[in-house]
Amino acid sequence: MKKVVVASMLAFATSTLASSYMAMAQAPAQTPPNNAAGQGSQPSQITIKDPAEYNAYTNAMGQSSPAAKASAIEQFLQQYPNSVVKQQMLEQLVASYSQAGDNAKTLDAAKRLLQVDPNNLRALTFVVYLEKAQAQGNQQQLDDAAARAQQGLTAQKPAGMSDADFEKLKSTATPIFESTIGADDIAKKDYKGAIEAYTAELKSYKDPAETTKGPGLVDTYYLGNAYVQQDPKDLVNGIWFLTRAAQYAPPGQYQTQIEQAAEYWYKKYHGGMDGYDQIKQLAHDNLFPPDSYKPVPAPPPPSPQDLAHQAVTSTPDLKSLALADKEFILANGTPEDAGKVWDVLKGVTAEVPGTVISATADSVQLAVSDDAKQSQKADFTINMKTPLKTPPAPGTQVTYIATFDSYTQNPAMIILKDGAPKTAEHKAPVHHPTHHHSAAR
Incomplete structure (x- = not known):
């Protein structure tokens, strides 16, 4: 498949993925702190003892626009570099920069948060996503993103986050982590590793419809391509996922080229195109091959x-x-x-x-x-x-x-x-x- 097809499909996926990041940025962080000068605090909450620091905190948190909030948080962190709420403020800073659409500052803030909390799932997700997006052929940067993705897959729930919020965050983060690991494996021609990662990614989506658009669709194509690029080739699975991707690719040139690749490998495996329409319908209706998917190989050809x-x-x-x-x-x-x-x-x-x-x-x-x-x-x-x-x-x-x-x-x-x-x-x-x-x- 031509690189232009993949690049265009990735562009098509960006808007869908961006919405997931916005939701993640707006997800609740850990419990906000209390002011010791007020009416006391609950045992599970952090207390800011200095009234001036508390006022600076409430001023930053009260800003309505993401840009103003980010600026106020930066001022707070500069004035109180060892604050008991440093981690929470860095979390809010990541979210604010993300909501403001400033990727460079989002990445910087997320890395600063990881210095304080190395296993912070939200920060790991932002860093992995942005470093992958910026890699553009830089293998070391892609390797780093994949290593953080592996770390993110084993991150534990922080004490201040509810089970429901953590599961929601994981449901957004896991496909991103697996996709990044798969991309890193593809770049190194480790097709076996890529197949494992992309398969895990597709299984991690709560709704199979998420694999018919955006990153899930792009990586369905990548999974099919990995099967036909590995040695020895697995044409049965390769045909399935290429056909599946073709059913949902944007109409036009890109869909046509993916269809041509799927049909090429099917004809090479089966010897003709009979039976392929039924496979197209199966692939449209099922993310993974059902038991009824049994393409028949062609008789051994002459040497x-x-x-x-x-x-x-x-x-x-x-x-x-x-x-x-x-x-x-x-x-x-x-x-x-x-x-x-x-x-x-x-x-x-x-x-x-x-x-x-x-x-x-x-x-x-x-x-x-x-x-x-x-x-x-x-x-x-x-x-x-x-x-x-x-x-x-x-x-x-x-x-x-x-x-x-x-x-x-x-x-x-x-x-x-x-x-x-x-x-x-x-x-x-x-x-x-x-x-x-x-x-x-």
């Missing part, structure tokens, strides 16, 4: 080498084979069959479209075949005739004109030389890799 040989022997003119079929034979055929195909390719200049996997000024690695695109692995290397001024970014769709130069069978790679980006001046390509022979399927 790749047999398919390659059939393609060579059944094609009078090997030049007429689609580029995808030639690639398949080069990668899987016997030396004799691969040699026959290479004889008609070597030295030929052709148009090669694909998805960029990596690129430098002198060389671009492309995923050209459907298998390569789904696996996000390069199967073509284009060595440039003239260095590129701006190498294309990974994931970009490009087309080059280049001359077939050599190939390797293990790893499967076709290498072309004298590459140049396709321009309006170039004529139609020699080969059209759009029609697939049975050998490439």
Whole structure:
């Protein structure tokens, strides 16, 4: 799946997740303190003995706007750095900054709260969420967020919080923690760990409807993708969760691309699309696979080498084979069959479209075949005739004109030389890799 799809789905999820954080920020904190100069206090409450400190406290807590309240709390903490209510005031500071929409100050306040109360569940949740959101490819920051998430999963209820409030807070925090652990595992290609985390996340939602939107929907997709990326692949579960995500993805381009991925893996597993409509309905109605979900695997196909040989022997003119079929034979055929195909390719200049996997000024690695695109692995290397001024970014769709130069069978790679980006001046390509022979399927 293209990164743009994931990024767009994450953007779609943000508003839903933000509402959960607002509710968490507004949830009651621990019992407020009493003033010893007043009518006494209950044994479970903290008492502020200094009237001036108490007045400063009540002034801060009485502010109506989040920004004014945060400012008053900061002044209180500066004036009374060792106050008996420091922890409670930091909790209120986190909530105030969050309600004001200031993520940077929310994160700073939450980290200050963790210095006072290292296992504070509310603070851990804010830190995990914001550090994950800010990571943007920073593996160390994502690792730190995941470590705090693990800590948050075992946090205990504080004495000043009711069981109901703590359970409510946990119901918001747990999916966030598991999602962050899953994201960290995905970034490190630990697909087994990601599967465990995302499964735990989906199970933690009190209402299964929460998995049909926002972060729950995005991570349903991630779970399905983890199943098909792990080695060995678990296509039965991968198909299920990709299909489930496709049923609820926002209509349009992103839903279409997720559907295409689910259908690709189903066809690869089953050998055809019969029975898939029933699976779509099951996935729509069930978060996890029911007992009735039993996709039938296709009969064992001919070996790749047999398919390659059939393609060579059944094609009078090997030049007429689609580029995808030639690639398949080069990668899987016997030396004799691969040699026959290479004889008609070597030295030929052709148009090669694909998805960029990596690129430098002198060389671009492309995923050209459907298998390569789904696996996000390069199967073509284009060595440039003239260095590129701006190498294309990974994931970009490009087309080059280049001359077939050599190939390797293990790893499967076709290498072309004298590459140049396709321009309006170039004529139609020699080969059209759009029609697939049975050998490439």
